[in-house]
């Protein structure tokens with residue numbers, strides 16, 4: 001861009017000068033033109049009989065000859081020259097003044113052709129002045145431009161910027177570099193070794209001329225310890241190809257991570273406003289979660305699959321003081337066993353004097369300054385549980401292959417649909433880890449225990465999912481609502497969401513009807529009514545919800561087992577592990593039609 005502007009300025013200035021000069025010349029028998037560095041005529045002033053028509057300087061000069069005059073010498077020597085030549089039995093003077101840029105390259109050519117009788121040394125002198133004046137002017141512009149650009153770039157880049165000369169003397173530091181390295185302007189002029197606690201690898205670059213791009217370092221400065229950086233070092237060579245300086249740009253890894261998190265979506269998307277409920281049970285859970293969101297303590301969220309554990313984890317993070325930090329999710333059930341360690345703790349590539357070069361950070365490091373959400377924590381292997389406990393105790397992680405702990409500042413939210421207390425009893429889950437995680441416990445009740453939430457949540461999904469398909473104002477008819485209420489929702493809110501999405505996809509009008517529901521829901525309701533279970537009409541949902549739901553579950557279990565064993569009571573009693581007489585009593589109690 002700078003070059004383009006420079007050429008543009010150069011050519012414009014030259015055109016102007018040629019024009020002004022030609023206007024002062026009384027003779028008409030003269031042409032002065034400007035050629036670019038590819039020998040193409042870009043400007044022509046004046047007239048010369050016999051040369052005007054079909055006169056193509058570009059072509060002539062492409063062969064570096066003009067009317068038999070060999071110009072290659074002039075252009076090669078890059079000095080101003082003139083020759084006399086004959087055209088149509090007349091003698092002409094051809095004068096050429098190359099315009100050279102600062103690095104000695106051909107930037108343009110001023111060329112003049114005139115009858116020998118019209119020629120004067122002033123013309124030649126003027127051409128010389130033109131080429132010199134302009135180039136000086138342009139160089140000044142170029143310098144000014146470059147200076148402005150450089151300053152603007154260096155000032156505005158969010159990276160630290162350091163220039164070190166061939167002896168390792170710091171020649172330049174920008175404001176960001178002062179901030180990151182914890183040094184002041186007095187560092188300029190000092191040897192790099194004086195401000196670091198190790199032999200800086202930049203000396204290697206000065207020695208070998210080999211730089212690097214985006215390498216990770218943890219460095220200790222005299223003024224500041226443990227700076228975790230991503231660095232790029234570019235050697236600057238002099239004319240003879242020797243390393244004259246190194247330009248070192250760097251940024252703090254936390255800012256790199258913030259950027260990565262932003263780009264890769266390692267953010268919590270939901271807030272408490274996204275949690276839909278009407279039930280008193282859920283109201284209590286949400287109120288409690290809002291209260292503990294600001295705390296720094298670990299949270300263990302328990303609940304069946306699809307009840308919204310992840311949703312709560314997002315909402316807690318977004319209401320916490322860490323909301324601007326990363327939110328990193330680890331699904332402990334899906335990371336391949338042999339990758340768990342490197343995923344969680346990261347690894348190093350190799351170590352070298354003073355500074356440590358990193359391989360890849362683990363999820364704990366990525367979560368630094370934010371929240372780590374460990375989903376399905378119950379699936380974590382005992383070996384990893386042990387290592388994880390150490391991270392929580394020491395608040396540091398050590399990358400695989402390294403021995404230096406990296407301090408981390410994270411809040412842990414874990415979730416499971418297992419009964420973790422039972423897992424502890426069964427020795428599948430470490431007790432010490434359980435207590436560390438279970439500082440705050442949140443239990444999300446299954447959807448079947450909070451029937452008042454079914455319809456509001458279903459309507460919410462209609463408007464949310466319907467937005468994309470133009471069915472946001474669809475209604476759920478009464479019959480459909482009854483089916484939804486009578487179903488037991490083993491997949492909880494996730495299942496409800498899927499059912500609504502499916503229904504919206506297959507329905508044609510504006511009303512979600514029973515035929516738009518999956519068979520398992522309508523059949524289930526019919527079975528329930530055959531079993532004498534009518535969940536919708538149960539009046540006392542509020543009075544003693546836990547007792548009623550237990551009974552309801554028992555009734556359902558007996559009905560399903562009877563159905564499974566083709567209404568054979570002996571087999572059913574055996575399968576349920578109860579006496580046949582007890583089974584008869586229950587069938588009678590619950591009014592099941594067998």
Ligand SMILES: Nc1ncnc2c1ncn2[C@@H]1O[C@H](COP(=O)(O)OP(=O)(O)OP(=O)(O)O)[C@@H](O)[C@H]1O
Nearest residue numbers: 274275276304305306307308309310311417493494
């Ligand atoms: N109360 C709610 N209001 C609105 N949407 C909800 C609610 N509860 C759950 N959802 C939605 O249901 C789906 C499942 O929720 P989520 O993934 O949080 O459940 P989970 O308990 O973490 O499931 P799993 O144990 O299988 O990981 C998500 O799309 C979520 O947004």
